Amino acid sequence: MAPVINAKTVFNEIPTGYPVPGKTTVYDTSETIDLENEPLHGGFLAKTLIIAIDPFLRNRMNIQQGTDKPGFEFGRPLSAFGLAKILRSEDPSVKAGDVIRGGQIPFQQYFVRNDATGFEILKDNHSLPWSLWVGVLGMPGHTAYVGWKEHARAKKGETIFVSAAAGSVGSLILQFAKRDGLKVIASAGSDDKVAWLRELGADVAFNYKTESTAEVLKREGPLDIYFDNVGGETLDLALENAAPRGSRFLECGMISNYNEENPYRLKNALFIIKKEIAINGFFFGSLLPKWGADFEREMPPLVKEGAIKFQEDAVRGLEHAGQSLADVQRGTVLGKRVVIVADH
Amino acid sequence: MAPVINAKTVFNEIPTGYPVPGKTTVYDTSETIDLENEPLHGGFLAKTLIIAIDPFLRNRMNIQQGTDKPGFEFGRPLSAFGLAKILRSEDPSVKAGDVIRGGQIPFQQYFVRNDATGFEILKDNHSLPWSLWVGVLGMPGHTAYVGWKEHARAKKGETIFVSAAAGSVGSLILQFAKRDGLKVIASAGSDDKVAWLRELGADVAFNYKTESTAEVLKREGPLDIYFDNVGGETLDLALENAAPRGSRFLECGMISNYNEENPYRLKNALFIIKKEIAINGFFFGSLLPKWGADFEREMPPLVKEGAIKFQEDAVRGLEHAGQSLADVQRGTVLGKRVVIVADH
Numbered sequence: 162m163a164p165v166i167n168a169k170t171v172f173n174e175i176p177t178g179y180p181v182p183g184k185t186t187v188y189d190t191s192e193t194i195d196l197e198n199e200p201l202h203g204g205f206l207a208k209t210l211i212i213a214i215d216p217f218l219r220n221r222m223n224i225q226q227g228t229d230k231p232g233f234e235f236g237r238p239l240s241a242f243g244l245a246k247i248l249r250s251e252d253p254s255v256k257a258g259d260v261i262r263g264g265q266i267p268f269q270q271y272f273v274r275n276d277a278t279g280f281e282i283l284k285d286n287h288s289l290p291w292s293l294w295v296g297v298l299g300m301p302g303h304t305a306y307v308g309w310k311e312h313a314r315a316k317k318g319e320t321i322f323v324s325a326a327a328g329s330v331g332s333l334i335l336q337f338a339k340r341d342g343l344k345v346i347a348s349a350g351s352d353d354k355v356a357w358l359r360e361l362g363a364d365v366a367f368n369y370k371t372e373s374t375a376e377v378l379k380r381e382g383p384l385d386i387y388f389d390n391v392g393g394e395t396l397d398l399a400l401e402n403a404a405p406r407g408s409r410f411l412e413c414g415m416i417s418n419y420n421e422e423n424p425y426r427l428k429n430a431l432f433i434i435k436k437e438i439a440i441n442g443f444f445f446g447s448l449l450p451k452w453g454a455d456f457e458r459e460m461p462p463l464v465k466e467g468a469i470k471f472q473e474d475a476v477r478g479l480e481h482a483g484q485s486l487a488d489v490q491r492g493t494v495l496g497k498r499v500v501i502v503a504d505h
Numbered sequence: 506m507a508p509v510i511n512a513k514t515v516f517n518e519i520p521t522g523y524p525v526p527g528k529t530t531v532y533d534t535s536e537t538i539d540l541e542n543e544p545l546h547g548g549f550l551a552k553t554l555i556i557a558i559d560p561f562l563r564n565r566m567n568i569q570q571g572t573d574k575p576g577f578e579f580g581r582p583l584s585a586f587g588l589a590k591i592l593r594s595e596d597p598s599v600k601a602g603d604v605i606r607g608g609q610i611p612f613q614q615y616f617v618r619n620d621a622t623g624f625e626i627l628k629d630n631h632s633l634p635w636s637l638w639v640g641v642l643g644m645p646g647h648t649a650y651v652g653w654k655e656h657a658r659a660k661k662g663e664t665i666f667v668s669a670a671a672g673s674v675g676s677l678i679l680q681f682a683k684r685d686g687l688k689v690i691a692s693a694g695s696d697d698k699v700a701w702l703r704e705l706g707a708d709v710a711f712n713y714k715t716e717s718t719a720e721v722l723k724r725e726g727p728l729d730i731y732f733d734n735v736g737g738e739t740l741d742l743a744l745e746n747a748a749p750r751g752s753r754f755l756e757c758g759m760i761s762n763y764n765e766e767n768p769y770r771l772k773n774a775l776f777i778i779k780k781e782i783a784i785n786g787f788f789f790g791s792l793l794p795k796w797g798a799d800f801e802r803e804m805p806p807l808v809k810e811g812a813i814k815f816q817e818d819a820v821r822g823l824e825h826a827g828q829s830l831a832d833v834q835r836g837t838v839l840g841k842r843v844v845i846v847a848d849h
Contacts, residue, residue, distance in 0.1 A: 392774060406791055412777045426770030430736060433756045433786035440784040442777035447750055 164193035169269035170482045172233035175222055177422060179490050182483030185222065186239065194271050196248060204275030205250035209266055210505070212243040213295035214485040214498040216328075219419040238267040239482075242300045244283070244291055245272070246505065252277050260286075262294060264446075268482050270502060287461045296329055296497040297464055297471035300445060304413060305333035306456050307448035312411050312441040313386055317342035320382060322399060325390035326363065327354035329471065329497040330413060334388045335361050336469055346381050348374060348395075350492045357495070361470060369395070378402040386411065393417035393425035400429040403436045412442040419490065472496025508537035513613035514826045516577035519566055521766060523834050526827030529566065530583065538615050540592060548619030549594035553610055554849070556587040557639035558829040558842040560672075563763040582611040583826075586644045588627070588635055589616070590849070596621050604630075606638060608790075612826050614846060631805045640673055640841040641808055641815035644789060648757060649677035650800050651792035656755050656785045657730055661686035664726060666743060669734035670707065671698035673815065673841040674757060678732045679705050680813055690725050692718060692739075694836040701839070705814060713739070722746040730755070737761035737769035744773040747780045756786040763834065816840025 168190045176185040199206055218241055224232035233239050243266030247259040254277045255261060263280040274280075283294055296302065308330075315321070321338045325331045326347035338345045339362040347363035349355050350370055358366035365381050367374075375398050378384065383404035389396055392415025399410065418424040433440065449456075463469040474496040476485060482500050489498050512534045520529040543550055562585055568576035577583050587610030591603040598621045599605060607624040618624075627638055640646065659665070665682045669675045670691035682689045683706040691707035693699050694714055702710035709725050711718075719742050722728065727748035733740055736759025743754065762768040777784065793800075807813040818840040820829060826844050833842050 396774065406788075415775050415778060418775050424772065424775075426772045427774050428768065428770045430740065430771050431759050431762050431768075433784060434759060434788070435786070437786045437788050437791055438784075439786075440777060440782075442779070442781045442783075444750075444778070444781050447781055 162195070162197050164195045166190050167192045167194040167269060167271050168479050169238040169267070170479060171236055171268075172222065172239050173235065175225060176219070180219060180222065180483070180486040182487065186483040186486060188480050188483060196271065199273060201249060201251045201273060202275055203251045204273055205252050205255050205277065206248045206271065206273050207245035207261065208248050208271055209269060209479075209502040210244045210246055210260070211292050211295055212241050212266060212268060212479075212482060212500045212502060213300065214482070214489050214500060215241065215300065216414060216416050216419070216489050218486060219416075219490050223419070238269040240265045240267045242266065242295050243502075244294060246503075255280070255282060260291065262299065264300070268479060270479065287465055289461070289465060292473060292475060292499050292501070293464065293471070295499060296473055297333065297469065298460060301329035301497060302333060302460060303449055303453070303456060304445040305330045305337065306460065307445050307452045308388070308411050308413055308443050309334060309337045310452050310455070311448050312409060312443060313337075313341075313388075314409060315341045315343055315386065318344070319385035320344045320346065320404075321386040321388060322346040322348070322378065322382070322384045322402075323388045323390075324348050324369075324395050324399075325350075325414070325416065325492075326358050326366070327472075327495065328390055331388065331390050332357075332361060332471065333469065335363055338386075339363075343386070344381075346377065346384075348377075351495075353495055357472065374398050384408055388413060390414040391417045397425075397427055397429045400427075400432040400436075400438070403432060403438050405436045408436060408438050410438055410440040412440060416490070473499060475499050475501050477501045506539070506541050508539045510534050511536045511538040511613060511615050512823050513582040513611070514823060515580055515612075516566065516583050517579065519569060520563070524563060524566065524827070524830040526831065530827040530830065532824050532827060536613075540615065543617060545593060545595045545617060546619055547595045548617055549596045549599050549621065550592045550615065550617050551589035551605065552592050552615055553613060553823075553846045554588045554590055554604070555636050555639055556585050556610060556612060556823075556826060556844045556846060557644065558826070558833050558844060559585065559644065560758060560760045560763070560833050562830060563760075563834050567763070582613040584609045584611045586610065586639050587846075588638060590847075599624070599626060604635065606643065608644070612823060614823065631809055633805070633809060636817060636819060636843050636845070637808065637815070639843060640817055641677065641813065642804060645673035645841065646677060646804060647793055647797070647800060648789040649674045649681065650804065651789050651796045652732070652755050652757055652787050653678060653681045654796050654799070655792050656753060656787060657681075657685075657732075658753055659685045659687055659730065662688070663729035664688045664690065664748075665730040665732060666690040666692075666722065666726070666728045666746075667732045667734075668692050668713075668739050668743075669694075669758070669760065669836075670702050670710075671816075671839065672734055675732065675734050676701075676705060676815065677813065679707055682730075683707075687730070688725075690721065690728075692721075695839075697839055701816065718742050728752055732757065734758040735761045741769075741771055741773045744771075744776040744780075744782070747776060747782050749780045752780060752782050754782055754784040756784060760834070817843060819843050819845050821845045
């Protein structure tokens with residue numbers, strides 16, 4: 162078979178604010194690949210199916226800061242959580258037809274790897290779309306689940322504030338909190354999103370662009386738990402409105418910090434002491450060994466029976482990946498943004 | 506007996522920076538008391554012996570911010586941890602001669618209370634000076650001990666950074682950390698203090714005024730534990746130099762924030778997530794019910810045999826209380842500042 166185009170989206174420039182498709186990332190169709198004859202050197206050839214566009218990818222572009230997570234390399238395809246299908250393999254640990262999941266799926270249609278470490282084979286999709294395995298049943302699902310299990314110490318009747326609650330992590334936290342009997346205050350950045358927060362059962366849902374977070378928290382707090390996806394001024398306000406003695410702050414993301422050259426600087430750190438707050442930054446990967454089996458047992462059935470809801474915003478074609486990176490930073494996406502690179 | 510002078514130091518004005526004796530606090534000898542005939546209304550009359558001048562008292566002067574701890578009242582004596590001796594009592598729970606300890610001992614020579622709640626009777630001084638019961642065996646000792654027991658999760662061979670390590674809390678943390686086999690980086694604000702840190706066994710001791718905290722932490726870190734007494738830029742640097750995955754920050758004090766109209770604002774909060782840091786603000790009072798019995802069993806013997814060292818800087822006379830409040834904020838005191846109001 163003749164070589165085929167092997168399109169890719171490469172990292173080109175560190176953004177100074179939001180990512181700009183064509184500038185900070187470039188879609189490039191110049192590469193080709195001979196799928197039947199590309200040498201594997203004991204590894205495998207895979208076809209990228211789905212790429213998850215997560216907000217933290219922006220952080221991996223800030224390579225000048227020396228991120229702890231692997232940064233992107235100029236001129237090379239970006240990578241993200243995603244799924245791929247094995248086309249050919251000389252590696253005994255994977256075989257043609259296997260669907261694999263990993264955090265380093267390249268923004269490229271086809272790729273060869275000589276090491277299957279870091280990928281897992283998904284055995285059973287429970288008759289649900291594969292894309293859910295990068296969303297509610299993938300990294301965001303894992304993040305919400307392990308954070309909640311490890312750090313929330315939720316007690317019935319407590320009050321939680323979830324920022325960016327319409328996001329793929331936040332919307333799960335909202336639902337976990339309701340299932341545990343908490344009063345949920347949830348914020349999002351559009352009226353559409355707020356309407357969805359109400360559908361999910363938020364007791365107080367508000368659009369932080371049109372309603373003052375400070376006033377809502379003052380009226381509806383104090384907060385026993387704050388699940389932070391945004392950082393910055395919202396975190397400052399949560400510190401100010403934390404319940405004294407023993408509130409918990411789960412630090413999951415600080416999207417407000419990722420796109421600013423001069424991020425907002427916290428002024429309310431003293432409340433950490435005054436209110437005896439426990440703050441835990443966490444990363445799902447560190448906690449998944451502890452909670453992964455519980456997740457696999459508990460979550461797929463809940464999703465399948467509709468007891469846990471989610472939203473997905475899929476775009477089709479790798480050429481839209483660059484724009485998607487900007488969209489999730491701007492908060493214009495309702496639900497989990499995934500790029501369907503190939504259907505099967 | 507004729508009435509005697511009942512001198513007091515009253516709160517007069519919220520400081521805009523450091524406290525200023527004669528301005529933010531005023532020493533006043535105009536009040537008198539008849540020790541034999543002052544009516545007790547079922548309560549007790551006590552003579553103030555010792556007042557501890559702790560840095561956090563500055564924070565109680567910021568009453569416009571609505572502190573969680575009781576703020577001071579204009580025109581009324583300040584109060585602090587201290588000891589007093591019961592002179593007369595109509596309250597069956599205390600009797601003449603008892604030495605009581607509490608967090609609300611007034612800056613006044615004599616005082617009447619109708620409720621002994623909040624005071625404890627010190628039964629046994631283990632033949633040690635009473636003043637230690639507001640220092641190494643009092644609130645600072647309790648603070649260091651319960652914070653360490655509850656939040657440090659120290660493991661042999663780990664690295665800890667202690668700021669304000671010559672203070673009455675920091676110097677105990679340094680010693681607890683050495684006893685647990687940690688490498689200790691300790692900072693203080695004078696060469697005298699640094700010399701003392703070395704005596705206490707600090708592996709790395711430095712004067713933050715003449716040596717760069719950033720460089721020391723970069724060279725000697727990363728930090729598994731940061732015990733924070735100062736907040737501000739030092740906290741930012743500790744966040745930057747935290748060990749990835751599971752470092753612990755014990756937030757005990759933020760003296761750098763207390764005296765500034767525009768306190769330093771944190772820029773490194775994102776590291777809380779990137780490095781999965783656990784931050785715990787704590788207050789000894791909340792943890793003492795859990796750890797107090799261990800403290801009483803363990804600490805007095807260690808102090809008595811010299812296994813735990815401490816420094817005390819006693820001044821004599823309530824008229825020096827106002828200056829002492831400023832001294833502990835400026836960091837010019839070597840050891841625990843106490844005001845001896847009366848010897849017995």
